[in-house]
Amino acid sequence: MQQANNGDKVKVHYHGRLRSGETFDSSQGREPLEFEIGAGQMIKGFDEGVKGMQVGDKKTVEIGADEAYGQREAGNLIEFPKDQFPPNMNPEVGQQLMLSNDQGQQFPVVVAEVKEDSVVLDANHPLAGQDLIFDIEMVHIEPKSRIIMP
Structure with missing residues (x-):
């Protein structure tokens, strides 16, 4: 089975919460989140967390503040x-x-x-200084194209 890697476009369902258990975001009731791994569209820890997942995989990823929105400045x-x-x-x-x-x-x-x-x-991001926990389910992987167009 295909494993998610840098350059792949993926779709995931997620539930994000703080260490206190408070939910700060979720894709529940919405379309899955779609992004390209490694393209800088997501926080670093989330990007890293989906690498290696296969369609149907579910996992929980804990992301320290430095790999999320950084520390409060x-x-x-x-x-x-x-x-x-x-x-x-x-x-x-x-x-x-x-x-x-x-x-x-x-x-x-x-x-x-x-x-x-x-x-x-x-002007700090509202989640700056927070450790984040995501429950992630891989829904779709579109592999990076290996063909280079002229």
């Missing part, structure tokens, strides 16, 4: 002046916002703290 906390918020906006702790950088790229942030004249925004 203090440098990803941004203090933003309140007077730069829209006048009708009252930021609250836990509120999710979009921030754009000098190149116009947008990225999600969460209000971490509201001070008198500023707001501290957290």
Whole structure:
């Protein structure tokens, strides 16, 4: 039977949870997740976890924070002046916002703290610093093409 390897396009069902048992994501009730192994579309630990699986295989993969979304970085906390918020906006702790950088790229942030004249925004990934556990079921493997087109 075909084993999943770098370059293969695969489809998997998964259930992701934290060490506490809390579910953070699942493909239950949705189409399986489709991606190419080794193409950088998935966190490193997930990519590595599916290698060697065959269609029908099920396994549990534990991924440390460094192989998932990395550690929380203090440098990803941004203090933003309140007077730069829209006048009708009252930021609250836990509120999710979009921030754009000098190149116009947008990225999600969460209000971490509201001070008198500023707001501290957290640009860390919500799962940064967390060890993740995935139950994975291999549904389909499309092998990497060995033919090179001119």
